[in-house]
Amino acid sequence: MEKHLNIPISADEIRDLKVGESVLLSGIMITGRDAVHKWIHDTFIDKTKPATQEDLDTLSQLKPILDGGLIYHCGPVVSGLETKQYRFVAAGPTTSIREEPYQGDVIHFLNLRGVIGKGGMGPKTLKACHDAPAVYFHAIGGAAALIAESVTEVIGVHKLEFGIPEAIWVIKVKDLPVIVTMDSHNASLHTSVRDQSKSILNRLIEG
Amino acid sequence: MRDFTQELLELIRLTSTDLPNQVEERLKTALASEELGSAAHAALETILKNVTMTRKNSTPICQDTGTPIFFVSAPTSIDKDELTVQIRGAIELATQKSYLRPNAVHSITGKNSGNNLGDAYFPTIHFQPSANDELSVDLILKGGGCENVGAQYSLPNDELKAGRDLEGVRRAALDAVYRAQGEGCAPGFLGIAIGGDRGTGYAASKEVLMRDPDDHNRDAELDQLENRITTEANELGIGPMGFGGKATVLGTKIISSYRLPASFFVTISYMCWAFRHHKMIVKGEAIDYE
Numbered sequence: 313m314e315k316h317l318n319i320p321i322s323a324d325e326i327r328d329l330k331v332g333e334s335v336l337l338s339g340i341m342i343t344g345r346d347a348v349h350k351w352i353h354d355t356f357i358d359k360t361k362p363a364t365q366e367d368l369d370t371l372s373q374l375k376p377i378l379d380g381g382l383i384y385h386c387g388p389v390v391s392g393l394e395t396k397q398y399r400f401v402a403a404g405p406t407t408s409i410r411e412e413p414y415q416g417d418v419i420h421f422l423n424l425r426g427v428i429g430k431g432g433m434g435p436k437t438l439k440a441c442h443d444a445p446a447v448y449f450h451a452i453g454g455a456a457a458l459i460a461e462s463v464t465e466v467i468g469v470h471k472l473e474f475g476i477p478e479a480i481w482v483i484k485v486k487d488l489p490v491i492v493t494m495d496s497h498n499a500s501l502h503t504s505v506r507d508q509s510k511s512i513l514n515r516l517i518e519g
Numbered sequence: 520m521r522d523f524t525q526e527l528l529e530l531i532r533l534t535s536t537d538l539p540n541q542v543e544e545r546l547k548t549a550l551a552s553e554e555l556g557s558a559a560h561a562a563l564e565t566i567l568k569n570v571t572m573t574r575k576n577s578t579p580i581c582q583d584t585g586t587p588i589f590f591v592s593a594p595t596s597i598d599k600d601e602l603t604v605q606i607r608g609a610i611e612l613a614t615q616k617s618y619l620r621p622n623a624v625h626s627i628t629g630k631n632s633g634n635n636l637g638d639a640y641f642p643t644i645h646f647q648p649s650a651n652d653e654l655s656v657d658l659i660l661k662g663g664g665c666e667n668v669g670a671q672y673s674l675p676n677d678e679l680k681a682g683r684d685l686e687g688v689r690r691a692a693l694d695a696v697y698r699a700q701g702e703g704c705a706p707g708f709l710g711i712a713i714g715g716d717r718g719t720g721y722a723a724s725k726e727v728l729m730r731d732p733d734d735h736n737r738d739a740e741l742d743q744l745e746n747r748i749t750t751e752a753n754e755l756g757i758g759p760m761g762f763g764g765k766a767t768v769l770g771t772k773i774i775s776s777y778r779l780p781a782s783f784f785v786t787i788s789y790m791c792w793a794f795r796h797h798k799m800i801v802k803g804e805a806i807d808y809e
């Protein structure tokens with residue numbers, strides 16, 4: 313049935329995971345979507361943008377959290393902005409495919425054990441999942457309230473200048489429910505479901 | 520005219536936070552059909568827990584509170600302009616109270632209006648005359664994920680070998696479900712409009728979703744087609760969230776309208792599992808919610 317995994321996750325635990333498995337995740341992770349992936353990629357991987365001292369400081373604070381850790385593709389609704397007593401009100405996943413150009417490199421650079429999002433990702437990320445190893449965890453679209461409840465603490469925030477949904481929120485989660493849809497053995501549930509449904513569609517239409 | 524702003528606010532709160540029982544029942548049936556321990560089963564379990572939680576806490580079922588679409592059926596005593604002002608006022612209040620997320624974005628500047636009010640199309644308000652002296656206001660909240668996978672086919676379609684008949688409609692509908700995969704947050708509902716023009720086709724494909732999920736189409740042939748499309752869409756095996764499984768489509772509603780001799784559109788609106796729909800009925804002094 314459901315597996316419990318604590319972050320940081322080991323490479324062996326990741327290799328054990330197969331597509332279709334339900335997992336409850338606990339530990340510390342960060343949120344990151346378009347702006348964050350672009351920032352990491354341009355500043356530290358491609359180095360097309362010179363890194364400021366602040367960039368370097370932020371990276372050195374994030375590195376230990378992300379070594380063996382996870383990035384969650386999520387643009388949360390956050391309360392307590394005036395008092396900085398942050399709380400996640402809604403925290404459903406956002407569509408992941410937009411990070412496809414960066415994700416593989418970011419997984420290797422930070423030694424991530426995976427990412428969380430919705431809709432799945434493409435071949436570059438699947439290859440990175442195989443090589444790292446890492447997996448793609450699919451959160452449930454629309455289950456925003458339930459996921460927000462599993463965020464037990466907002467530890468801090470970086471890059472708030474990206475805007476609330478785009479900032480790097482460091483969060484502690486307890487039993488965040490996800491499904492493995494891309495594993496470290498080159499399997500993608502998204503591809504197999506698409507292929508299977510295509511052949512059934514052909515039969516229903518031809519038949 | 521009476522001020523309905525508070526009553527409309529309650530309609531919005533109810534719609535955003537309380538999933539209709541009939542939809543929840545279908546999700547429960549879907550859960551029972553999926554294999555224990557499967558990804559589909561886990562997804563539906565999570566969805567149903569979320570539904571119970573938001574109803575209890577009066578918080579939005581999904582963070583994407585969508586486009587508010589109102590269908591108003593009003594007697595002549597109702598001033599439409601005034602009711603429009605009241606609806607817009609209620610939307611703004613509901614946004615302040617976090618029943619709705621600010622969702623109206625200017626298409627050119629990218630700026631979010633902050634209060635969920637855009638131009639005359641946001642929120643969307645359709646008026647029609649009431650047959651009696653009842654005022655009824657239906658509200659549907661339609662999220663972006665499922666709106667993006669809606670589709671319109673112009674028949675005949677070569678690739679699908681879909682002609683201008685009900686068989687062509689069936690092919691188009693199944694193709695749309697295949698293309699959507701899990702991206703519209705399956706399992707979903709299909710609203711299908713046959714005919715009209717490109718604009719009225721989409722409007723009708725949403726309006727038909729207001730029908731009672733458990734009713735039957737009055738046209739026996741269309742009723743049969745509705746059931747067939749639901750059954751066959753589920754055979755595709757796409758499943759909840761596209762994880763694979765038995766529950767892909769929970770219901771189909773079809774409406775046909777007049778078309779031009781030269782056109783034959785089949786328009787499919789996909790409604791995600793978070794099918795948020797409630798109705799407010801004003802009869803004399805009494806106000807009921809369904």
Ligand code: SF4
Nearest residue numbers: 454581662664704791
């Ligand atoms: S498609 Fe529906 S359930 Fe999915 S994120 Fe959008 S509104 Fe929410």
